[in-house]
Amino acid sequence: MLSNQIPVKISVxxxxxxxxxxxxxxxxxxxxxxxxxxxxxxxxTLKNLVEYHQLYPQIKIDGITSxxxxxxxxxxxxxxxxxxxxxxxxxxxxxxxxxFGIDVPRYASLIVAVLxxxxxxxxxxGIIGEYIGRVYEEVKGRPLYLVRDCYGFENREQVTDKIxxx
Numbered sequence: 001m002l003s004n005q006i007p008v009k010i011s012v013x014x015x016x017x018x019x020x021x022x023x024x025x026x027x028x029x030x031x032x033x034x035x036x037x038x039x040x041x042x043x044x045t046l047k048n049l050v051e052y053h054q055l056y057p058q059i060k061i062d063g064i065t066s067x068x069x070x071x072x073x074x075x076x077x078x079x080x081x082x083x084x085x086x087x088x089x090x091x092x093x094x095x096x097x098x099x100f101g102i103d104v105p106r107y108a109s110l111i112v113a114v115l116x117x118x119x120x121x122x123x124x125x126g127i128i129g130e131y132i133g134r135v136y137e138e139v140k141g142r143p144l145y146l147v148r149d150c151y152g153f154e155n156r157e158q159v160t161d162k163i164x165x166x
Contacts, residue, residue, distance in 0.1 A: 072126055072130045072133055073130065075129065086116040087116065090108070094108070
């Protein structure tokens with residue numbers, strides 16, 4: 001287990017829902033100072049880390065809350081998929097028309113055009129949304145991440161010093 005000796009190395013370990021693996025981590029790294037980054041886990045990872053910190057002071061914990069552009073990316077991919085499906089559907093309709101003839105005049109061209117242009121519009125809106133989201137994040141001037149809690153550091157400047165040294 002961990003001892004109170006001077007650490008040979010500092011190890012930064014990101015943890016996200018790693019409740020089962022924490023015991024193995026601390027059994028293997030005995031001469032390291034371990035800084036654990038809890039990326040907003042939904043299990044008992046943070047609780048277990050706090051318990052280990054109380055037993056071994058060389059374990060430090062940072063809680064990070066991050067933000068995402070995931071909804072914008074989803075609509076970008078949805079637009080791409082709709083445009084791709086419209087091209088596949090156009091190929092299918094052309095094949096059916098060649099084999100069986102025309103069922104309803106101008107149906108195929110209208111449906112394919114509407115699906116393709118709708119997909120391209122969603123794709124374009126998703127790309128524009130990602131750019132606007134990134135510009136918005138830059139204009140706010142906020143940091144890339146927020147530190148929720150620090151355990152084992154005498155003051156918050158120690159956290160900043162260790163991050164800037166690496």
